Amino acid sequence: MERFGLFEGINEVIGITKGEWINTAPLGIIVGERIFVRLYENHTREIIERTGILHVNVLHDPVVFVISAFQDLDESWFESIEPPVIRNSESWVKFKARMADGYATLEFVDGEVIRRNVRAINRGFNALIEALIHGTRYVMSKNPELKERILYYGRIVERCGGKREKEAFDLLLGYTGIRV
Numbered sequence: 001m002e003r004f005g006l007f008e009g010i011n012e013v014i015g016i017t018k019g020e021w022i023n024t025a026p027l028g029i030i031v032g033e034r035i036f037v038r039l040y041e042n043h044t045r046e047i048i049e050r051t052g053i054l055h056v057n058v059l060h061d062p063v064v065f066v067i068s069a070f071q072d073l074d075e076s077w078f079e080s081i082e083p084p085v086i087r088n089s090e091s092w093v094k095f096k097a098r099m100a101d102g103y104a105t106l107e108f109v110d111g112e113v114i115r116r117n118v119r120a121i122n123r124g125f126n127a128l129i130e131a132l133i134h135g136t137r138y139v140m141s142k143n144p145e146l147k148e149r150i151l152y153y154g155r156i157v158e159r160c161g162g163k164r165e166k167e168a169f170d171l172l173l174g175y176t177g178i179r180v
């Protein structure tokens with residue numbers, strides 16, 4: 001899996017499933033002796049149960065992560081529909097996916113590296129991802145502790161991120177209703 005950018009541990013990627021529409025969602029693909037993903041009750045899981053297929057895109061656009069977390073990307077975001085590839089993705093992988101007990105076990109079918117993207121670690125990007133995870137939970141619970149954490153990570157985004165991370169964080173504040 002490493003040649004596609006998926007390393008041991010949890011890999012945050014965009015999962016793409018095709019039902020009546022193209023469904024996109026950030027997912028954590030767990031790579032170890034097996035490859036699997038834990039799926040909550042969401043559209044990704046529902047479509048996998050029907051089709052048995054999951055595509056993933058490895059990419060570093062924070063805006064894509066935020067939009068995918070709260071809605072689906074429309075076709076204008078894609079540079080290819082089959083296989084589904086979001087613009088500027090570094091690689092795509094197609095898996096056969098079998099659901100059992102809330103986990104999908106993944107089996108490699110096909111994949112391609114599209115472009116190589118050399119980049120240093122950016123704390124703003126990492127903080128945006130942390131804020132986003134709390135954001136997807138916050139919209140369900142409105143727990144004020146989660147809001148505090150989102151704002152904490154937002155300060156790191158402001159300090160360390162580039163324009164795209166700041167734009168993504170601003171979108172996150174809108175989707176979560178923290179910025180009204």
Ligand SMILES: Cc1cc2nc3c(=O)[nH]c(=O)nc-3n(C[C@H](O)[C@H](O)[C@H](O)COP(=O)(O)O)c2cc1C
Pocket residue numbers: 012023024025026027028029037038039040041042043044045068069070071129132133136
């Ligand atoms: C970085 C990140 C990783 C996520 N990983 C998972 C995951 O592994 N499994 C899952 O079910 N949801 C995960 N989520 C939450 C889903 O992306 C989110 O609930 C999304 O709205 C589901 O969309 P869907 O209904 O279109 O499938 C993650 C969210 C983020 C921000």
